[in-house]
Amino acid sequence: MRSGNPEALASPYDPAQVESRWYAxxxxxxxxxxxxxxGAPYVVSIPPPNVTGSLTMGxxxxxxVRDLLLRWQRMAGRETLYVPGMDHAGIATQNVVEKKLxxxxxxxxxxxxxxxxxxxxxxxxxxxxxxxxxxxxVGVSADWTRERFTLDPAYSRAVMLAFQKLHEKGLIYRGxxxxxWCPGCHTALSDEEVDHVEVQGSxxxxxxPIKGTDKSIxxxxxxPETMLGDTxxxxxxxxxxxxxxxxxxxxxxxxxxxxxxxxDEAVDPKFGTGAVKITPAHDPNDFQIARRHGLPAVVVIDExxxxxxxxxxxRGLDRFEARKxxxxxxxxxxxxxxxxxxxxxxxxxxxxxxxxxxxxxWQWFVKMAPLAAPAIEAAKKGQIKLFPGRWKKVYLxxxxxxxxxxxxxxxxxxxxxxxxxxxxxxxxxPDPPPGEGWRQDEDVLDTWxxxxxxxxxxxxxxxxxxxxxxxxxxxLMVTGxxxxxxxxxxxxxxxxxxxxxxxxxHVFFTSIVRDAEGRKMSKSLGNSPDxxxxxxxxxxxxxxxxxxxxxPMGQDLLFDEKRIETGRFFANKVWNAARLVSLRLGxxxxxxxxESQLSLSLADRWILSRFANAVKDVTRxxxxxxxxxxxxxxxxxxxxxxxxxxLELAKPRWTEDADPEARRAARWVAWKxxxxxxxxxxxxxPFVTEEIWQAIPHEGETLALAAWPxxxxxxxxxxxxxxxxxxxxxxxxxxxxxxxxxxxxxxRVPVVVRGDAAQLELVERLRxxxxxxxxxxxxxxxxxxxxxxxxxxxxxAGAEVFLPLAGLIDVDGERARLAKExxxxxxxxxxxxKKLRNQDFLRKARAEIVERERTRxxxxxxxxxxxxxxxxxxxxxxx
RNA sequence: GGGCGAUUAGCUCAGCUGGUAGAGCACUUGCUCGACAAGCAAGGGGUCACUGGUUCAAGUCCAGUAUCGCCCACCA
Numbered sequence: 003m004r005s006g007n008p009e010a011l012a013s014p015y016d017p018a019q020v021e022s023r024w025y026a027x028x029x030x031x032x033x034x035x036x037x038x039x040x041g042a043p044y045v046v047s048i049p050p051p052n053v054t055g056s057l058t059m060g061x062x063x064x065x066x067v068r069d070l071l072l073r074w075q076r077m078a079g080r081e082t083l084y085v086p087g088m089d090h091a092g093i094a095t096q097n098v099v100e101k102k103l104x105x106x107x108x109x110x111x112x113x114x115x116x117x118x119x120x121x122x123x124x125x126x127x128x129x130x131x132x133x134x135x136x137x138x139x140v141g142v143s144a145d146w147t148r149e150r151f152t153l154d155p156a157y158s159r160a161v162m163l164a165f166q167k168l169h170e171k172g173l174i175y176r177g178x179x180x181x182x183w184c185p186g187c188h189t190a191l192s193d194e195e196v197d198h199v200e201v202q203g204s205x206x207x208x209x210x211p212i213k214g215t216d217k218s219i220x221x222x223x224x225x226p227e228t229m230l231g232d233t234x235x236x237x238x239x240x241x242x243x244x245x246x247x248x249x250x251x252x253x254x255x256x257x258x259x260x261x262x263x264x265x266d267e268a269v270d271p272k273f274g275t276g277a278v279k280i281t282p283a284h285d286p287n288d289f290q291i292a293r294r295h296g297l298p299a300v301v302v303i304d305e306x307x308x309x310x311x312x313x314x315x316x317r318g319l320d321r322f323e324a325r326k327x328x329x330x331x332x333x334x335x336x337x338x339x340x341x342x343x344x345x346x347x348x349x350x351x352x353x354x355x356x357x358x359x360x361x362x363x364w365q366w367f368v369k370m371a372p373l374a375a376p377a378i379e380a381a382k383k384g385q386i387k388l389f390p391g392r393w394k395k396v397y398l399x400x401x402x403x404x405x406x407x408x409x410x411x412x413x414x415x416x417x418x419x420x421x422x423x424x425x426x427x428x429x430x431x432p433d434p435p436p437g438e439g440w441r442q443d444e445d446v447l448d449t450w451x452x453x454x455x456x457x458x459x460x461x462x463x464x465x466x467x468x469x470x471x472x473x474x475x476x477x478l479m480v481t482g483x484x485x486x487x488x489x490x491x492x493x494x495x496x497x498x499x500x501x502x503x504x505x506x507x508h509v510f511f512t513s514i515v516r517d518a519e520g521r522k523m524s525k526s527l528g529n530s531p532d533x534x535x536x537x538x539x540x541x542x543x544x545x546x547x548x549x550x551x552x553x554p555m556g557q558d559l560l561f562d563e564k565r566i567e568t569g570r571f572f573a574n575k576v577w578n579a580a581r582l583v584s585l586r587l588g589x590x591x592x593x594x595x596x597e598s599q600l601s602l603s604l605a606d607r608w609i610l611s612r613f614a615n616a617v618k619d620v621t622r623x624x625x626x627x628x629x630x631x632x633x634x635x636x637x638x639x640x641x642x643x644x645x646x647x648x649l650e651l652a653k654p655r656w657t658e659d660a661d662p663e664a665r666r667a668a669r670w671v672a673w674k675x676x677x678x679x680x681x682x683x684x685x686x687x688p689f690v691t692e693e694i695w696q697a698i699p700h701e702g703e704t705l706a707l708a709a710w711p712x713x714x715x716x717x718x719x720x721x722x723x724x725x726x727x728x729x730x731x732x733x734x735x736x737x738x739x740x741x742x743x744x745x746x747x748x749x750r751v752p753v754v755v756r757g758d759a760a761q762l763e764l765v766e767r768l769r770x771x772x773x774x775x776x777x778x779x780x781x782x783x784x785x786x787x788x789x790x791x792x793x794x795x796x797x798x799a800g801a802e803v804f805l806p807l808a809g810l811i812d813v814d815g816e817r818a819r820l821a822k823e824x825x826x827x828x829x830x831x832x833x834x835x836k837k838l839r840n841q842d843f844l845r846k847a848r849a850e851i852v853e854r855e856r857t858r859x860x861x862x863x864x865x866x867x868x869x870x871x872x873x874x875x876x877x878x879x880x881x
Numbered sequence: 882g883g884g885c886g887a888u889u890a891g892c893u894c895a896g897c898u899g900g901u902a903g904a905g906c907a908c909u910u911g912c913u914c915g916a917c918a919a920g921c922a923a924g925g926g927g928u929c930a931c932u933g934g935u936u937c938a939a940g941u942c943c944a945g946u947a948u949c950g951c952c953c954a955c956c957a
Contacts, residue, residue: 011916013915013916013917014919017919091957180955198953198954205957221957222957223957224957225957236957268955268956269956269957270956270957272956272957273956273957274957277957278956278957279957280957285955285957286955287955287956287957288955288957290955344954346957347954368903392885392886393885395884395885395954396884396885396953399883399884399952399953403953403954436934452903461906483951483952484952486952487953514951516895520950551905552893552894552905554893554894554895556886557886557887557894558950558951559893560893560894562893564893565893565905565906567906567919568905568906570919571917571919571920572919573919574917574919574920575916575917575919575920577916578916578917578919579916579917580916581916581917582915582916582917582941583916584916585915586916626897628897630895631895631897634895634904634905636904638904645916646921646955649916662957693929697930703892719949734922734923737922737923738922738923738924740922740923741910741911741923741924742923743921744910746911746912746914747911747912747914748923753912777914777922788949830901833901834901837937837938840937840938841937842936842937842938843937843938844937845937846936846937846938847937847938848900849902851900851937851938854900854901855900855901856911858901
C-alpha cells in the first residue's frame with residue numbers, strides 16, 4: 003500500500019505537466035507487452051497509417067477507441083497486445099514525394115528509380131517519426147518492440163510469398179485487359195480506387211456513312227474523342243431498323259477507316275439511336291463486345307491521357323482538348339447530328355481526382371471468387387461479427403459480386419512484383435532465379451496487396467513464430483467503414499487463404515469524423531485540426547475522452563474543437579474531486595480497513611450502490627461497443643452523483659469534531675469510490691487517472707495494471723437509493739423555494755418539514771448533511787402536524803416543506819406559483835384518471851403498469867390536496 | 882437503377898426489449914459557502930419530419946410520403 007501523496011495534486015490542474023510523466027513509466031514496466039492473463043489473448047493491430055503525413059482527428063478517434071478497449075481488457079485480466087505500425091501507401095506516398103520534387107524543380111524521371119526510392123525512404127523516416135510521436139502522445143498502449151512497416155524486409159518477404167502461393171494455385175494471372183488507368187498517377191488502379199461522380203456533360207450523336215450507299219448509321223457517345231479508335235458499330239440483333247446494315251461496312255469519319263456493323267445482345271435498342279460505336283481499347287463494354295466478334299483494338303490515348311500516333315491529325319493533343327477539336331471537325335464535316343446536355347457519371351482517381359481513362363494494358367490480377375467464398379461463409383456463420391451489424395449486408399453484397407483485382411501498379415514505391423523474365427521464360431519467385439540475364443517485372447503491387455496480410459504478417463508469417471501461434475487470430479479490428487472493401491473484406495479473405503481462419507472475431511467500425519460543415523476530414527482538404535495541437539491545447543486525456551463521448555454508434559461524428567472542452571472540464575472536475583478527497587483522507591492506512599468493520603451511513607451505502615450500478619452499466623456498454631454511452635454513464639456518475647451529492651454529503655463527517663467512526667467510514671468510502679472511478683476512467687483518460695491514483699493510497703505499481711472493478715452485489719441497496727433520493731428531492735425543493743422567493747443566496751433559512759414518521763426520521767438522521775446542502779438555518783420536523791402560518795411551500799414525495807418567512811415572501815407571488823403548480827398537476831391527474839377509467843387498459847395492460855397508475859393517482863391527489871391547503875393558509879394569513 | 886442511414890430542445894446527439902420526453906453546449910437568474918468560476922445553485926425551452934396502421938398504450942413496431950446524407954451499379 004502506497005500512502006499516496008496529496009501534495010502532488012496541485013491546483014490548478016495542468017494536463018501538459020501530468021501527461022509528460024507516465025508514458026515512459028508504462029513502457030518501463032512493460033505494461034504494453036503481453037503478459038499472461040486469463041482467457042484468450044486480446045490482440046488488436048493498428049490499421050497502419052500511411053506514411054504520407056501526420057495523423058488526423060479520424061486517426062485520433064480510432065486510437066482512442068482501440069486504446070480504450072485494450073486498456074479495459076488488460077485491467078479485466080486478459081493478456082493484451084496492440085501491434086503498431088505503418089503502411090508504405092504506394093500511390094499516396096509516391097504522389098506526395100513527386101509533388102515535393104516538382105516544387106524543387108525535379109522529377110522522378112530525372113532521378114531514376116534508385117535515387118527516387120532513396121528520396122521516399124527519407125520522407126518515410128521524417129513523417130513516420132512524426133506519426134509515432136503522435137501515437138505516443140495519445141497514450142496508446144502499443145508494444146513498440148513489435149512495430150511493423152509494410153516495406154520491412156520480413157514483411158516484404160511475406161508479400162512476395164503470398165504472391166507466389168496464389169500464383170501457384172492459379173489465383174494470380176497476367177492479362178491484357180481494360181483497366182482503370184489514372185493518367186495523373188500513370189498507373190493502373192483497382193475498381194475500388196475509382197470514385198464515380200456525376201457530371202453535366204453532353205451526348206453527341208455522330209453519323210457514320212455506310213460504305214457504298216448514301217445511307218448512314220448514327221451513334222451516340224459521351225466521349226467523341228474515342229471515335230478515332232472505333233473498330234465497329236454495334237446494333238441489337240433483333241433491331242429491325244438496322245437489320246439490313248448488319249454485315250455492311252461503315253466509314254469512320256475523320257479517319258476514313260472502314261469498320262463493320264455487328265450485331266450484339268449487349269446493345270440496348272432503346273438507348274440513343276440504338277447503335278453503338280465500338281472502341282475496344284477505351285471502353286470496357288466495347289472491349290467485351292470486340293472479343294466476341296474478333297474485332298481489333300486501336301489504342302488512341304496514351305498513358306498520360308494524350309492522343310497518340312493512331313490519332314491522326316489529333317496526335318499530341320490532350321484528351322479533353324482533342325474532344326473539343328474532334329467535335330468541331332465532325333461538325334464542320336457534317337458528321338455531327340446533334341448535341342444534347344446529358345448527365346452521367348465519370349470515374350475519378352480517388353488519389354489525384356484525375357478522370358480515369360479505361361486503358362487496355364497488360365496487368366496482373368487476382369481471381370477473387372474462390373477467395374471470397376470462405377469470407378462470405380465466415381460472416382454468415384457469425385465467425386466474424388461486424389459492429390454495427392448492418393455492415394454485414396454491405397460486406398456480403400460486395401463479396402458476392404466480387405470482380406477480379408488488378409494488383410499491378412506502374413509505380414516505383416512498393417513491393418516489386420516477384421516475377422522474372424528471360425527470353426520467353428517467366429519465373430515467379432521472391433528471389434532472382436539462378437543464372438544470368440533475368441529481368442524483374444518493373445511494376446509494383448497494390449498497397450492493399452500487402453496490407454491484406456497485416457493480421458498475420460505482423461506476427462511473423464510465413465514463419466511459424468511463437469507470436470503467430472499465440473496471437474492469431476486477433477480479437478478485434480477497429481477501423482472506418484470507408485475501407486471495408488479495400489481492407490477489411492480482403493483481410494478476411496487472406497486470413498482464410500493463408501491461415502485457414504478469419505483474422506479477427508470482431509470488426510468495429512468507428513464514426514467518420516467530419517468537420518462542423520459535415521465534410522469528411524482529410525489531409526487533402528486540410529480541414530482536420532492538427533491532433534498534436536489539440537492535445538497540447540487541451541490535453542490528450544481531454545481529447546480522448548471527448549472523442550469517445552461524442553462518437554455515436556454507427557453515425558458520423560461532427561467535430562468542433564469547442565467540444566473538447568467537455569473532456570477538459572471533466573478531467574479538471576475529477577482532478578479537483580481527488581484533491582478534496584486526498585486532503586481529507588487523514589493518516590490511517592485505508593487498505594487495512596475492512597469494510598465489515600465500518601459503520602456505513604446511509605449516504606455511504608447509497609454511493610456504493612450507485613457505484614456498483616455504474617460499474618455494471620459501463621462494463622455492459624463496453625462489451626456491446628456502445629462506447630459513448632459508457633463515457634456518458636461514467637461522466638454522469640462521477641460528476642452528478644459522486645461529486646455533486648456524495649462528496650457534499652460526506653463533507654460534514656470529515657471535520658475534526660465529527661464522530662470518529664463516521665469519519666472513518668466516510669473517508670474509506672470516498673477513497674474507495676474514487677479509486678473505483680479512476681479504474682473505470684483509466685481506459686478513457688489514462689494520464690490524469692494514473693497521476694491521481696499515484697497520489698492517493700493505492701496498491702501496485704501502476705493503475706494501468708490495476709484490476710477492473712466488479713459490481714459487488716452486496717453493495718446494491720435499493721432502500722438506500724430510495725431514501726437518498728427523497729433527501730435529494732427535499733434539498734432541491736428548499737433550494738428551489740429559496741430562488742422562487744428571491745432570497746439572497748447567502749441567507750440561511752428556517753425550514754419546517756411535515757411528513758410521515760419514516761420521512762421525518764430520515765430528515766433527523768441526515769440533519770447535519772441537509773443543513774449545509776440546502777443552506778438551512780434551522781430545520782424543524784413537525785411531529786404534531788402543525789404548519790407555519792405564512793410560508794412558501796412545496797410537496798416532496800408526499801412530505802411538505804415550508805419556508806416560514808412571514809414578511810419576506812411575496813404572498814401573491816407565492817399563491818400564483820402554487821396555483822400554477824396545481825394546474826400542472828391537475829393536467830397530469832386528468833390523464834391518469836382517463837387511463838384508469840379505460841376498461842381495456844385495466845383488462846389488458848400488465849398488472850404492474852395498472853398498479854403504478856393507481857399509485858400515481860393517489861400521489862397526485864394527495865399532492866394537490868396539500869397544495870390547496872397551502873394556498874388557503876396563505877389566503878387566511880393575508881392581512 | 883439498387884442498398885443503407887438520418888429526421889427528437891437554438892446546436893450536436895442519447896432514448897437498448899412499446900408504459901409519465903433526456904444529456905452536453907448555448908440561453909436566463911443568482912452565487913468569492915476552504916476541491917473545482919474549467920466551478921456551484923435554480924430555471925426557461927420539444928405538436929419526437931409527415932400520413933396512415935397495429936396496440937389498452939407509439940419517439941419506440943409496421944407501411945407509405947418528403948427532405949438530407951452515404952455506399953454500390955460498365956447503359957453508349
